[in-house]
Amino acid sequence: MIRLLTAAAAFILLALPIRAEVEIQEVTSPGGIKAWLVEEHSIPFTALEVSFKGGASLEATDKRGATNLMMALLEEGTGDLDSRAFSAAREALALETGFDASDDSVSVSARFLTENRDDAIALLRGAVIAPNFDQQAVDRVRGQVLSNLRSDDQDPGELASRRFDELAFPGHPYATSRDGTAETVNALTRDDLFTAKDAAMALDRVYVGAVGDITAEELGLLLDRLLGDLPATGAPMPDHVEFAAAGGTEVVPFDTPQSVAIFGHAGIQRDDDDFFAAFVMNRILGAGGFASRLTEEVREKRGLTYGIGTYLVAKDHGEMVLGQFASSNERIAEAIEVVQAEWARMAENGVTAKELEDAVTYLTGAYPLRFDGNGPIANILVGMQMQGLGLDYIATRNDRIRAVTQDDIARVAAELLDPEALLFVIAGQPEGL
The missing domain is CATH 3.30.830.10 (Metalloenzyme, LuxS/M16 peptidase-like)
Structure with a gap:
């Protein structure tokens, strides 16, 4: 099944660019979630991209790194599935997922076969709506983040970039790394991760793109199943900031x-x-x-x-x-x-x-x-x-x-x-x- 997914993706890489134009449909789910859709039914395969505005810029100074750590833990288990079981279920479904955090957004991506769509979305829903944030997984992924931070301390490019941001945007979340510091990351608790998730992943800031073997009606129902139980509103957006550094x-x-x-x-x-x-x-x-x-x-x-x-x-x-x-x-x-x-x-x-x-x-x-x-x-x-x-x-x-x-x-x-x-x-x- 994994080989089939790879073959499907390779075919689409060749097929889509020769089309004269990308025909985009605006879709609104029964629950009111909006999305843009490009239908492509030649291969039984769909790509879904979901992004939420705000990202790591929503964090308080003493919680820097919470959004980054939270997104890294979404694929570490949900319900009765621990990290290994979640990974095994994803592989069995030939489901490809990605979870990412940036200064201004967090994103969830998925690639799935039409025949596995319902089961794939059910698994993904667990990660998006009800992640476990099991303490053992939190400590393991936290250790990976701290290792990356130590590596950054020995990278002249990272050192220069950090100081540039401090000078450019003093007092704003942009002034510090979304990865946090050793002090802030070590202090994060499970409750902080749930708080960060509710702040960043809410329906008042969601944007969706879908491409592949799915109709507008099917996409609308899928979105309500996947995202409908998220909080209605997230944390307030930060203020605009002017570049403050002198030459x-x-x-x-x-x-x-x-x-x-x-x-x-x-x-x-x-x-x-x-x-x-x-x-x-x-x-x-x-x-x-x-x-x-x-x-x-x-x-x-x-x-x-x-x-x-x-x-x-x-x-x-x-x-x-x-x-x-x-x-x-x-x-x-x-x-x-x-x-x-x-x-x-x-x-x-x-x-x-x-x-x-x-x-x-x-x-x-x-x-x-x-x-x-x-x-x-x-x-x-x-x-x-x-x-x-x-x-x-x-x-x-x-x-x-x-x-x-x-x-x-x-x-x-x-x-x-x-x-x-x-x-x-x-x-x-x-x-x-």
Whole structure:
């Protein structure tokens, strides 16, 4: 049966991208749960993605890590099934599940065969509605989290990222890691995990995407069975936070021959009218791999790093332009100067016609490749809903990319990019800083 599931998934990977368009249906269950559905009946297989807004940002400071630990424990047993029995039941049903926590959401994903749908959803419902949080499992998974935290303490990239977040978002949940600290994770109790679950997994913040061999009526009934007994409301959302750090450099001492730099400043919201212009601009500046200016100037021309990248980070409650690279201790100061110079050049001069043409060609050509199977499409459907994008977004997205002009990028770059505001946090032993 597991081999059948694998074969079905492989077939869908080949079948779905050749369709002319993704036809999305809006579904409302009898109990009022909304979802987006793409029906695909050629293979008896369905992918389900369920996300809840809020995530680890809902936690109190002294409970950091509760949501992360809670989500890791959902597959550790329900009812009379302990961890091993739950895993065995899932394998017998050829059910694939995933549970994840991020700053702004928690998510549950499932992949199941049509013939096993009812039993698969019954098992998944137990994990979502009534997890055991058995103390033995709590202690074991807590130990894994603590081991990861100790490993992070020896990772210069993690050290730089932690300090950057502290400076960027002081007093906000974004300022600290969703994994928590050794102190907060050690102090978490079973009651804290149930509290975290009720805070994060509630019907007033749920978004659902489904793709595969299921009708709208079947999906509605499935959702009420799976999610209908969740709390009606969860914890209040945190306030929006402005990027607070001033420009400059800060060093986190760490004994390593190669320093890691995290850099950035205030960003742009996802629903801003200029987001697409900023998105194309960032592709040219630093997100385009070997096609980006920063890779060309910092790596190719000067050999200062193996890789550098920038990102538009539009979180639900704060936004920033973020970048990262590593360089030898004796040359990282030079690399920082080059980054600042390229930041200023983009802000002052925008992009060339050729750069814009190449970026648009890549971004529009690569977009259809994201739709490479039921699971990825279900995930995209949820992301579209959570970002407030319309049903027509898939059909119109590339047109919005093509509509970006050189003048748009020049204006947005001048407004958004500020080399003097760039904060660089460097973990290592950098010379000359």
